[in-house]
Amino acid sequence: MEKKPIGNTVKWFGELKSTNDYATSIAHFDGSHGIVIASEFQSQGRGQRGNQWESEKGENLLFSIVLHPRFLEVRNQFLLSKAIALSLCDVLSVFTNGVSIKWPNDIYIGNKKVAGILIEHSFSSIYLDTTIIGVGLNVNQSVFLSSAPNPTSLYLEFGQNFDIAVLLNSVCNAFNKRYAEVEANQYRISENYLQNLFRYEVFHKYRALDQMFTAKIIGVRNSGELMLQTIEGERLEFAFKEIEYVL
Amino acid sequence: MEKKPIGNTVKWFGELKSTNDYATSIAHFDGSHGIVIASEFQSQGRGQRGNQWESEKGENLLFSIVLHPRFLEVRNQFLLSKAIALSLCDVLSVFTNGVSIKWPNDIYIGNKKVAGILIEHSFSSIYLDTTIIGVGLNVNQSVFLSSAPNPTSLYLEFGQNFDIAVLLNSVCNAFNKRYAEVEANQYRISENYLQNLFRYEVFHKYRALDQMFTAKIIGVRNSGELMLQTIEGERLEFAFKEIEYVL
Numbered sequence: 001m002e003k004k005p006i007g008n009t010v011k012w013f014g015e016l017k018s019t020n021d022y023a024t025s026i027a028h029f030d031g032s033h034g035i036v037i038a039s040e041f042q043s044q045g046r047g048q049r050g051n052q053w054e055s056e057k058g059e060n061l062l063f064s065i066v067l068h069p070r071f072l073e074v075r076n077q078f079l080l081s082k083a084i085a086l087s088l089c090d091v092l093s094v095f096t097n098g099v100s101i102k103w104p105n106d107i108y109i110g111n112k113k114v115a116g117i118l119i120e121h122s123f124s125s126i127y128l129d130t131t132i133i134g135v136g137l138n139v140n141q142s143v144f145l146s147s148a149p150n151p152t153s154l155y156l157e158f159g160q161n162f163d164i165a166v167l168l169n170s171v172c173n174a175f176n177k178r179y180a181e182v183e184a185n186q187y188r189i190s191e192n193y194l195q196n197l198f199r200y201e202v203f204h205k206y207r208a209l210d211q212m213f214t215a216k217i218i219g220v221r222n223s224g225e226l227m228l229q230t231i232e233g234e235r236l237e238f239a240f241k242e243i244e245y246v247l
Numbered sequence: 248m249e250k251k252p253i254g255n256t257v258k259w260f261g262e263l264k265s266t267n268d269y270a271t272s273i274a275h276f277d278g279s280h281g282i283v284i285a286s287e288f289q290s291q292g293r294g295q296r297g298n299q300w301e302s303e304k305g306e307n308l309l310f311s312i313v314l315h316p317r318f319l320e321v322r323n324q325f326l327l328s329k330a331i332a333l334s335l336c337d338v339l340s341v342f343t344n345g346v347s348i349k350w351p352n353d354i355y356i357g358n359k360k361v362a363g364i365l366i367e368h369s370f371s372s373i374y375l376d377t378t379i380i381g382v383g384l385n386v387n388q389s390v391f392l393s394s395a396p397n398p399t400s401l402y403l404e405f406g407q408n409f410d411i412a413v414l415l416n417s418v419c420n421a422f423n424k425r426y427a428e429v430e431a432n433q434y435r436i437s438e439n440y441l442q443n444l445f446r447y448e449v450f451h452k453y454r455a456l457d458q459m460f461t462a463k464i465i466g467v468r469n470s471g472e473l474m475l476q477t478i479e480g481e482r483l484e485f486a487f488k489e490i491e492y493v494l
Contacts, residue, residue: 074321074322074324075470077321104372119371120371120376121369122370123367124365124366124367124368125486125487125488126486126487127486224372225373239372239373240372
């Protein structure tokens, strides 16, 4: 059986509670690998750490990808996060040089967040079974009301509107290439991820364990942990909720 | 809020497609941690590796436990497999000395399989979010029709019928203690698991990569891989589907 490209099937909705939840509900059907669920509005859109995801109806690109990456060991799950983050960089870098990935998976233009990613996995044994990748890319929205510290959109950055369906198609094309890289060659994905990483190899301030300290990012594990070296030379490693960037 | 013991709430069904699927469907409700779903019959009961699970209506103990082990890193997920396997050993060892755990999670009496376990996890970030533990324990069934190589039941081993609800209660009591050990002290769980492991530290035949070889089991990682040492002294490691026991 020929494998269809990711994004070959796109289901568009006017409104869903959450594209990730809908994608999860169809993920147990045969042939669901690569299906994309997109929605003009999410009534219960979710972000990292249980945060809500703010998005005005019809203004932004909100979608989830269903994957069955059964070749990938659970301990290397973060390669999929690297792959989708790089795909967004690949697409946005056509418009500007200022794109970077803020670990673990926010997409920045300069010092502002233009996209967020929420990845949910399920597995039995040591290989992944299902991965749902949710993406929220701020496209034509001009005002942000929530208390999120630094949102931006393509409209705010470039002063023009973008076609949301065209952007989705571009992201899917980029992700097909990056996903093939995960299947074939994990080394290159990780190298490209570091090249695009916000604050990579530059000293900045961070907060962890109720302490402020100065350190530079020196790497990111395939399991997801951020590796830092303090200005005193000590090496540290943090999971997602254990460290805060001082912006 | 006081935490209820695992198994404090048991929902009994006459028939379900699969107790794991039902447990998964309720796992996103607040307060679902520790709920047990039990069924007299499963129309689509599943085992490891996509196998069907054979069980005659009303004769056996079929249940799934909903857990939210958000303290546990994904890379240590196999500690939950060790905990449930040990709980079944704890209960069955009251009746016989012949109980052991065949890696990854079959329960044997002598050289025959009396119980199977199917564990499914979901996560986002590096910590587990939800774990569904499905158990099928053969209790009063006297004839097995499927092509599974070596089934047995408590009835076949001990020549008497057992009360299925009482057994479930015993397993839940044992699992509450073992789960607390995972929360508190992962070392002891792993040590006890090895003490109960079928073929631990004894040379036997195995098949992997189309080759037969003689080796002894020397350990099991917290991520699940089986560690062996061949009779020539070489150390090998295998994931779930990569090695076959020659019985």
